[in-house]
Amino acid sequence: MKTIAIGSFFVLFALVASVATTAPAAFADHATASVSIPVGTSVPGCEETNECYVPAEVTVDAGGEVTWSNDDTAAHTVTSGTPADADSVGALFDSGLLLAGSTYSWKFEEVGTVDYFCIVHPWMQGVVVVQEAMAEEEEHMEEEEHMEHMDDEGHLITDASATGMLSDGTEVKIWTSEPMTGERMEVHVEFVDAEHVNHDITVTQNGEVVMDDTGAHHHGGSGMHETAPLSSDDPVDITVTFQGFGINAPFDGPVGEEVVFTNVVPEFGTIAMMILAVSIISIIAISAKTRVIPRL
Ligand SMILES: [Cu+2]
Known part of the structure; x- marks a missing residue:
């Protein structure tokens, strides 16, 4: 009896484990992206290495969401547009003042390239590339490619x-x-x-x-x-x-x-x-x- 109990427990466990390991974790995941605002960006300098937002460029699928976290000790903004083009400023999104330690998210619906910057520190600039959501077929191919290993x-x-x-x-x-x-x-x-x-x-x-x-x-x-x-x-x-x-x-x-x-x-x-x-x-x-x- 004891052996049977242990045996079936094992089978159950193996089953659960195999379901868990084969569940397709979106292999090409462009549904979300994260950007950090690192310490020290409130003084110029980060733009020299393009590290005012890290990474300075992220890619998401249409419908995907980008989350910025302010990891600096100063307040910043995440504002769409470029400082040079007044009409563009905040046209799509504007986080308002993001205090130290807080986050801001925006969902990108349309395919294209979106520039953004910090109103307080305009040398801080970043880009979000919004791409067509990957066709299911392509995703399967990537999955197979992955399985080849x-x-x-x-x-x-x-x-x-x-x-x-x-x-x-x-x-x-x-x-x-x-x-x-x-x-x-x-x-x-x-x-x-x-x-x-x-x-x-x-x-x-x-x-x-x-x-x-x-x-x-x-x-x-x-x-x-x-x-x-x-x-x-x-x-x-x-x-x-x-x-x-x-x-x-x-x-x-x-x-x-x-x-x-x-x-x-x-x-x-x-x-x-x-x-x-x-x-x-x-x-x-x-x-x-x-x-x-x-x-x-
Ligand atoms: Cu800033």
């Missing part, structure tokens, strides 16, 4: 962007899409030949956290994660923290070990650099060759 079970079949290893010999592979401004980046993680893997994963770009998933569970040992829309094309750093094999705690394996992938640049293929940091928790002496048999 994995087999039916979600295991990587193309070259991994980088590979690391836990102290028990379990290989950890990652594959990422290219980091692109305004786009979400996909990160596939695979613990090779492992089942019921629990892990955390953090992605940073130029020191900014763009993804922080804790408590991920991949019943087949692999899964896909997605970052927030990126604010630059720069490479990212990925930290995978292993949290053990198993469905119910206590979990097996070198819990707490981190595999850190720095400077991940997918177009250059393989590893830029890989560091294995072993935390104190995992000084359970397991020989590097020992395979940990996942316990159900």
Whole structure:
């Protein structure tokens, strides 16, 4: 009886997990975009590097929404138009004074390019490109393209962007899409030949956290994660923290070990650099060759 109970629990779990992992997270997501108003923009200078709004240009589908957050200590505005053309100022939208720490959103209905700026600090300028919402077919194609990196079970079949290893010999592979401004980046993680893997994963770009998933569970040992829309094309750093094999705690394996992938640049293929940091928790002496048999 007990075996049956555990067995059906497992099936149910596997079912739920597979539904969760195959649900098509809009792979080409242009429904929303986020723009930050960084610290220090109330004095001129940010326009020299086009960083008064970050990113200075974002793309959304028609009907998509852009959200600006004022991360500066001064108040700013997000006002459509350009300072040079008085008639254009605020013709489409105007946030009014956006106090420090507040946000403003606007939904863009029409295809085209919309300039905007800050009335208080007119050197602050940005652009929103509104594009035709992608036809469903195209989206499917992108989805298939995306699936080409994995087999039916979600295991990587193309070259991994980088590979690391836990102290028990379990290989950890990652594959990422290219980091692109305004786009979400996909990160596939695979613990090779492992089942019921629990892990955390953090992605940073130029020191900014763009993804922080804790408590991920991949019943087949692999899964896909997605970052927030990126604010630059720069490479990212990925930290995978292993949290053990198993469905119910206590979990097996070198819990707490981190595999850190720095400077991940997918177009250059393989590893830029890989560091294995072993935390104190995992000084359970397991020989590097020992395979940990996942316990159900
Ligand atoms: Cu301003």
